[in-house]
Amino acid sequence: MTARTPDSARDIPEATVARLPVYLRALTGLAESGTTTCSSEELAASAGVNSAKLRKDLSYLGSYGTRGVGYDVEYLRYQIAREIGVTQDWPVVIVGIGNLGHALANYSGFRSRGFRVVALLDADPARHDEVVAGLDVRSFEDLESIVTEDAVSIGVIATPAVAAQSVADRMVAAGITSILNFAPTVLTVPPGVDVRKVDLSIELQILAYHEQRKSVAPGSEVVS
Amino acid sequence: MTARTPDSARDIPEATVARLPVYLRALTGLAESGTTTCSSEELAASAGVNSAKLRKDLSYLGSYGTRGVGYDVEYLRYQIAREIGVTQDWPVVIVGIGNLGHALANYSGFRSRGFRVVALLDADPARHDEVVAGLDVRSFEDLESIVTEDAVSIGVIATPAVAAQSVADRMVAAGITSILNFAPTVLTVPPGVDVRKVDLSIELQILAYHEQRKSVAPGSEVVS
DNA sequence: GTCGTTTTGTTCAACCGTTCACAAACTCCT
DNA sequence: AGGAGTTTGTGAACGGTTGAACAAAACGAC
Numbered sequence: 001m002t003a004r005t006p007d008s009a010r011d012i013p014e015a016t017v018a019r020l021p022v023y024l025r026a027l028t029g030l031a032e033s034g035t036t037t038c039s040s041e042e043l044a045a046s047a048g049v050n051s052a053k054l055r056k057d058l059s060y061l062g063s064y065g066t067r068g069v070g071y072d073v074e075y076l077r078y079q080i081a082r083e084i085g086v087t088q089d090w091p092v093v094i095v096g097i098g099n100l101g102h103a104l105a106n107y108s109g110f111r112s113r114g115f116r117v118v119a120l121l122d123a124d125p126a127r128h129d130e131v132v133a134g135l136d137v138r139s140f141e142d143l144e145s146i147v148t149e150d151a152v153s154i155g156v157i158a159t160p161a162v163a164a165q166s167v168a169d170r171m172v173a174a175g176i177t178s179i180l181n182f183a184p185t186v187l188t189v190p191p192g193v194d195v196r197k198v199d200l201s202i203e204l205q206i207l208a209y210h211e212q213r214k215s216v217a218p219g220s221e222v223v224s
Numbered sequence: 225m226t227a228r229t230p231d232s233a234r235d236i237p238e239a240t241v242a243r244l245p246v247y248l249r250a251l252t253g254l255a256e257s258g259t260t261t262c263s264s265e266e267l268a269a270s271a272g273v274n275s276a277k278l279r280k281d282l283s284y285l286g287s288y289g290t291r292g293v294g295y296d297v298e299y300l301r302y303q304i305a306r307e308i309g310v311t312q313d314w315p316v317v318i319v320g321i322g323n324l325g326h327a328l329a330n331y332s333g334f335r336s337r338g339f340r341v342v343a344l345l346d347a348d349p350a351r352h353d354e355v356v357a358g359l360d361v362r363s364f365e366d367l368e369s370i371v372t373e374d375a376v377s378i379g380v381i382a383t384p385a386v387a388a389q390s391v392a393d394r395m396v397a398a399g400i401t402s403i404l405n406f407a408p409t410v411l412t413v414p415p416g417v418d419v420r421k422v423d424l425s426i427e428l429q430i431l432a433y434h435e436q437r438k439s440v441a442p443g444s445e446v447v448s
Numbered sequence: 449g450t451c452g453t454t455t456t457g458t459t460c461a462a463c464c465g466t467t468c469a470c471a472a473a474c475t476c477c478t
Numbered sequence: 479a480g481g482a483g484t485t486t487g488t489g490a491a492c493g494g495t496t497g498a499a500c501a502a503a504a505c506g507a508c
Contacts, residue, residue, distance in 0.1 A: 015495060021429040025408065039455065048410035052497055059457055067456040068504040084429050085436030092428070099330045103323035109408055109425040114432065153435050154428065177438060178431040184249065184333055186272035194434050196427050201333040203420050204316070204378065205245040205308050207402040208338070210418050211377050212309030214401060239465060263485065276467055283487055291486040292474035 012083075016057045020080055022047045023054070027077040039070040086114030091152045093176075095167050096159030097122040097130070097137050100182055104158055105133040118150045123163065140167075147174040154178045161185040168195075236307075240281045244304055245337075246271045247278070251301040263294040310338030315376045317400075319391050320383030321346040321354070321361050324406055328382055329357040339378075343370045347387065364391075371398040378402045385409040392419075 012020075026046035030038055040058075044051040058064065058071075064079050065071045081087050092115050094104055104110075105120055120132055123140045130137045138146075146152060155176040157164050164183035171179060172193055181187055181197040189195055236244075250270035254262055264282075268275040282288065282295075288303050289295045305311050316339050318328055328334075329344055344356055347364045354361045362370075370376060379400040381388050388407035395403060396417055405411055405421040413419055 013494070017433050018426075018430055020433070021423075021426040022410075024429070025426075026410075041455085046410070048412075050497075052499095053495090055455095055457065056496085063457070065456055066504065067502070068454045068506095070455065083433070085432045086429060090428075090432050090435070099327035103327040104424065106323045107424060110428065113425045113429065115425070115428055154431055156428075178435045180427055180431060186246075186250075186270070188272075192438070194431055196431055198422060198424070198427055199245075200328065200331060200422070201337045201339070202242070202245040203404055203422055204314075204334065204339055204380075205248075205310060205337065206242055207378055207404060207418055207420055208309045208314050209241050209244070209307070211314070211402045214416070237465070264487095265485085274467080276469095277465090279485095279487065280466080287487070289486055290474065291472070292476095292484050294485070 012060045016060055017084075019047070019049065019053075019057055020084055022049075023057070024077065024080045024084065024086075027073055027080070031073050031077060035073055037070050038073055040065070043071065081114075089114055089116050090154055091116050091118045091150045092154045092156060093117070093119045093121065093143070093146060093152050094156045094158060095121045095140060095143070095171070096157060096163070096183075097127055097132060098158065098160075101158040102132055104156060104182075105135065115154075118152060119146045121146075123159075140170075143170055144174045147171075147176060152176060154180070156180045156182070157187075158182045236284045240284055241308075243271070243273065243277075243281055244308055246273075247281070248301065248304045248308065248310075251297055251304065255297050255301060259297055261294050262297055264289070267295065305338075313338055313340050314378055315340050315342045315374045316378045316380060317341070317343045317345065317367070317370060317374075317376050318380045318382060319345045319364060319367070319395070320381060320387070320407075321351055321356060322382065322384075325382040326356055328380060328406075329359065342374045342376060345370075347383075364394075367394055368398045371395075371400060376400060378404070380404045380406070381411075382406045 023043065026043055030043070030046060040051045040055045044054040047054065061079060061083050064076050092110065094101055094117060097105065097120050101120065101122070105117060110117060117133070117135065119142070120135050120137045121140045121143060122128070122137050125139070127137045128139060153176060155171040155178070157167050157179060159167055161183045164181060164185045165187060168179055168181070168187045168189060172189055177192060178194045179187065179189065181195055184199055184201065187195050247267065250267055254267070254270060264275045264279045268278040271278065285303060285307050288300050316334065318325055318341060321329065321344050325344065325346070329341060334341060341357070341359065343366070344359050344361045345364045345367060346352070346361050349363070351361050352363060377400060379395040379402070381391050381403060383391055385407045388405060388409045389411060392403055392405070392411045392413060396413055401416060402418045403411065403413065405419055408423055408425065411419050
């Protein structure tokens with residue numbers, strides 16, 4: 001048996017980390033529908049995974065269930081939120097207020113899940129008088145002062161591809177250590193900085209690959 | 225040695241499929257900058273992976289390189305495009321023309337990569353007179369006729385979470401077999417239908433998890 | 449208190465994906 | 479033609495992820 005650390009401190013597998021937010025959302029849904037207790041089977045169904053995987057994932061956080069009973073929805077929800085770090089609010093800055101930047105700025109899912117958009121920046125002065133989602137679009141030159149003042153550690157890049165690398169460089173120089181990149185380009189960052197990328201057309205291309213296969217071979221593939 | 229099938233027919237690992245579009249983009253970039261030949265090392269650098277992985281990925285498609293020389297950029301680009309299926313155009317329908325739907329409809333990366341948005345649908349009649357990205361927003365009730373008429377097999381869901389499942393059900397009933405879901409909810413679909421999901425807040429939460437860990441001193445344990 | 453039922457937490461084996469290391473194959477130079 | 483240098487394609491080892499199966503623990507009935 002591994003040593004039982006009182007507070008969570010062990011390293012959680014990356015695949016598990018990626019699913020924790022899904023469990024968190026499922027638990028929120030259950031809580032809103034009035035459920036106070038749930039089994040791993042129920043929660044797994046809500047999250048779209050199988051129950052063995054769910055239990056294994058939760059076991060990395062600690063032992064928050066009760067055998068023979070299940071999980072207390074509110075308690076587990078809090079534990080996962082704490083583990084992810086969304087019990088506190090994370091200030092976020094969005095750079096590139098085009099169509100996608102607009103959508104991101106207005107996305108209510110950010111604020112409701114522990115993220116607070118503190119600034120919208122764009123290199124184009126023509127956009128600087130605009131007000132989006134209650135925030136006025138500011139100059140990209142303000143990046144450093146905003147990052148310092150609001151202790152921003154997460155940046156979102158929604159610029160055209162050509163600008164993305166230089167924006168990332170400025171972000172890193174300003175002190176940002178986590179970047180969510182929507183621009184269709186590969187970012188190079190120094191060690192210690194995390195980058196996650198969301199690429200819309202890549203997702204469609206993956207679907208197209210499988211779609212093409214369906215029309216050829218009868219052996220169908222299912223990805224949930 | 226495994227049997228050499230003349231045309232691509234073997235099953236390509238899912239992880240490899242997800243990277244092929246990245247290679248395709250990197251090759252397009254190289255071609256635009258006038259490069260006609262590249263080594264696996266160069267291409268891997270452009271794509272942000274290591275060269276061994278790149279070579280192994282490409283080996284699933286066939287043997288398209290020349291030892292001692294490298295890859296012909298244009299030739300390899302075509303082969304990957306053919307494998308993914310983006311040499312033909314894929315008609316796509318987008319449902320839910322809110323902020324995100326707007327952004328998706330205007331996203332030029334779709335059309336330039338083999339996808340053609342044929343219709344924008346929304347359940348809200350107040351949006352039906354709007355024109356977005358050169359297309360007029362139509363009623364969700366038109367889904368079936370559009371899917372049939374334009375042979376649409378890929379649908380994009382950009383609706384609020386509560387509507388997503390019923391939209392997916394209608395899409396599946398209409399004949400769509402691949403769905404890209406931007407709504408923050410788990411979709412249930414019958415076997416044979418592929419779903420990929422893009423979840424903006426989940427990506428941020430994964431970053432937050434790692435960010436939280438950075439600020440804590442490595443190996444420090446708090447025991448009260 | 450004991451038994452039976454339920455459900456978690458964990459162990460174990462199979463699977464998938466990544467990386468290393470190297471033989472095979474091609475070019476260039478002499 | 480042959481040898482040196484280069485780069486691909488792949489076999490094999492390794493580590494991470496998944497899924498099944500089960501022991502441990504809690505609860506309720508009596």
